[in-house]
Amino acid sequence: GLPDAAFWWKERATCCKVRARRFGSQRQLVVVEPSSTAGVAVLKLKNLPVNSFSLEFLTELIINLEKLENDKTFRGIIITSDCPKAFSAGVDLREICGKNPAHYTEYWKVLQDLWLRLYLSNLVLISAINGPCAAGGCLIPLTSDYRILADNPKCLIGLNETRLGISAPFWFKDPLVNIIGHRASEHALQLGLLFPPAEALQVGIVDKVVPKDQVQSTALSVMTQWLAIPDHARQLTKNMIRKPTADLLVKHRDTDIQNFVSFISRDSIQKSLQMYLAKLKQNKD
Ligand SMILES: CC/C=C\C/C=C\C/C=C\C=C\CC(=O)SCCNC(=O)CCNC(=O)[C@H](O)C(C)(C)COP(=O)(O)OP(=O)(O)OC[C@H]1O[C@@H](n2cnc3c(N)ncnc32)[C@H](O)[C@@H]1OP(=O)(O)O
Numbered sequence: 001g002l003p004d005a006a007f008w009w010k011e012r013a014t015c016c017k018v019r020a021r022r023f024g025s026q027r028q029l030v031v032v033e034p035s036s037t038a039g040v041a042v043l044k045l046k047n048l049p050v051n052s053f054s055l056e057f058l059t060e061l062i063i064n065l066e067k068l069e070n071d072k073t074f075r076g077i078i079i080t081s082d083c084p085k086a087f088s089a090g091v092d093l094r095e096i097c098g099k100n101p102a103h104y105t106e107y108w109k110v111l112q113d114l115w116l117r118l119y120l121s122n123l124v125l126i127s128a129i130n131g132p133c134a135a136g137g138c139l140i141p142l143t144s145d146y147r148i149l150a151d152n153p154k155c156l157i158g159l160n161e162t163r164l165g166i167s168a169p170f171w172f173k174d175p176l177v178n179i180i181g182h183r184a185s186e187h188a189l190q191l192g193l194l195f196p197p198a199e200a201l202q203v204g205i206v207d208k209v210v211p212k213d214q215v216q217s218t219a220l221s222v223m224t225q226w227l228a229i230p231d232h233a234r235q236l237t238k239n240m241i242r243k244p245t246a247d248l249l250v251k252h253r254d255t256d257i258q259n260f261v262s263f264i265s266r267d268s269i270q271k272s273l274q275m276y277l278a279k280l281k282q283n284k285d
Pocket residue numbers: 049050052085086088089090091092093094096132134135136137160161164166167168169256259260263264277280281283284285
């Protein structure tokens with residue numbers, strides 16, 4: 001069992017609902033649809049233009065994941081993007097630029113919540129990565145059970161934080177190490193590598209590369225294989241493998257938040273994030 005995580009989820013679920021009421025937005029940033037396969041939901045990320053993680057988007061995402069987790073009709077979720085430009089551009093830089101420590105604290109806590117919700121999910125999670133996936137955007141694939149990437153040169157994937165003058169938190173790094181190994185992570189993380197599909201497959205950050213129009217159908221057929229295993233056996237095994245990594249965050253959440261807030265509040269870090277954002281705005285297609 002996961003008493004620590006279960007405790008956090010209960011407490012944080014209440015916070016999420018309060019926050020959702022605060023936003024009160026009419027836009028639907030996350031769309032959940034049943035798939036053609038029984039027991040499988042398709043969760044579409046729809047925070048235009050690039051599914052960057054705004055606080056509102058994160059909140060809606062967590063609420064939807066929680067609903068699916070608690071709905072016994074579902075055994076698996078395929079997570080994909082409904083934004084033509086990206087699977088996810090990661091952390092919304094406007095949330096971590098020019099705000100105050102209280103805002104940074106709230107934001108980081110919610111990002112941790114998302115990670116825990118995904119990493120310790122009892123459901124089978126498959127990422128159908130149909131667009132570029134950078135830095136924090138990889139949080140979703142790296143916490144999934146299986147990753148399928150569209151074979152398109154624009155579909156770069158990786159933890160490119162160092163290129164922004166920041167460092168990926170340990171709870172992004174740990175799943176990457178678990179997936180691609182120590183040496184490859186050391187290389188990828190320090191250089192902030194964004195892998196094109198063939199290299200992504202070779203290094204192992206994704207499990208399959210298929211033409212873009214086959215990402216969804218492949219995700220469904222992979223899901224069928226995973227659902228052939230009895231849930232209780234698969235869940236126990238998943239938990240056994242993931243718990244040591246998850247516990248590191250569960251036990252060190254507050255310190256991690258303090259470290260993040262003091263790091264991100266530095267003038268030098270703020271300057272380099274602002275420069276990166278300005279460069280993004282200049283480099284328009
Ligand atoms: C001490 C230890 C403790 C903790 C660790 C310390 C620090 C960690 C702190 C933070 C960690 C953050 C992780 C992150 O996720 S940082 C974000 C990194 N993301 C990226 O590098 C991706 C950036 N985006 C892109 O590369 C591209 O936008 C694209 C490939 C996704 C899509 O390219 P397009 O050419 O199709 O579209 P664009 O014109 O570039 O973008 C459209 C629109 O969206 C804006 N935008 C893009 N990404 C972001 C973003 N991440 N945040 C905010 N806004 C973004 C872009 O500027 C455009 O806006 P306008 O239309 O110009 O208004």
